[in-house]
Amino acid sequence: xxxxxxxxxxxxxxxxxxxxxxxxxxxxxxxxxxxxxxxxxxxxxxxxxxxxxxxxxxxxxxxxxxxxxxxxxxxxxxxxxxxxxxxxxxxxxxxxxxxxxxxxxxxxxxxxxxxxxxxxxxxxxxxxxxxxxxxxxxxxxxxxxxxxxxxxxxxxxxxxxxxxxxxxxxxxxxxxxxxxxxxxxxxxxxxxxxxxxxxxxxxx
Numbered sequence: 001x002x003x004x005x006x007x008x009x010x011x012x013x014x015x016x017x018x019x020x021x022x023x024x025x026x027x028x029x030x031x032x033x034x035x036x037x038x039x040x041x042x043x044x045x046x047x048x049x050x051x052x053x054x055x056x057x058x059x060x061x062x063x064x065x066x067x068x069x070x071x072x073x074x075x076x077x078x079x080x081x082x083x084x085x086x087x088x089x090x091x092x093x094x095x096x097x098x099x100x101x102x103x104x105x106x107x108x109x110x111x112x113x114x115x116x117x118x119x120x121x122x123x124x125x126x127x128x129x130x131x132x133x134x135x136x137x138x139x140x141x142x143x144x145x146x147x148x149x150x151x152x153x154x155x156x157x158x159x160x161x162x163x164x165x166x167x168x169x170x171x172x173x174x175x176x177x178x179x180x181x182x183x184x185x186x187x188x189x190x191x192x193x194x195x196x197x198x199x200x201x202x203x204x
Contacts, residue, residue: 020044022060022070038104039070040079049124051161052144059161061121061149067111067177069164072103079104109164115178117151122197124149133158134180146180154193156183 022045024037043062051057056073071077080103126147127133139145139162149157157179164177185194 022048022058024072035102037072038102040104040106041068042107042110043068046120047122047124049126049147052126057161059124059147061117061124063120064113065117065119065121065151065153066113067116067121067124067149067159068107069109069161070105071108072105074105074108077105077108079106109175109177111159111177111179115176117149117155117157118153119151119195121149122151122195123199125199125201127158128201134160148199149179150196150199152195152197154185154195156185156196156199157181158183 020041020043022037022039022041023035024039026034026036039058041060041062043064043066045060045068046063047061049059051059056071058070058072060068060070062068124147126144129139129142129144131146132138133146145161147159147161149159158181159177160180163175185196186192187194
């Protein structure tokens with residue numbers, strides 16, 4: 001959800017980012033779609049992924065090349081709990097059962113713009129637990145802690161989610177989140193960087 005601008009206004013700011021929001025909707029009721037969460041972001045989002053283990057953690061890739069993290073369970077990140085909407089009667093006179101509080105959240109962490117991608121984040125994928133990424137500090141067996149981000153800047157970044165968990169952020173407020181590993185991709189003919197727009201893991 002972004003500001004509704006005219007074509008001329010949008011043309012003037014092409015390539016520039018402005019405040020936007022990520023909306024989490026509830027489709028559990030067949031009659032009405034309700035809004036559960038409004039996630040604030042200072043930069044527009046180009047890709048987004050849920051944490052495969054923690055349903056409260058959402059990771060987004062920004063058009064600036066940065067990575068952003070929200071935690072729906074983090075009380076400190078809540079801007080407002082909003083107000084419960086008034087009761088709405090359905091055409092069949094049944095009371096709407098999806099009345100829920102709309103929660104507005106700010107992000108938990110944002111990666112360093114200098115140490116992130118130089119172009120928009122095209123895709124995010126969590127690395128399967130069986131793949132060894134950090135041999136010095138391996139995660140607990142079966143845990144998803146690392147993910148890949150790709151962009152058209154020729155970089156494949158590997159990120160560790162452990163430093164941006166709530167407890168770590170609370171204890172280290174000045175922590176700078178940056179890629180754990182950076183891999184540069186170049187064309188074989190030497191004509192420049194090789195950008196990626198999608199990444200997939202083999203199912204086996």
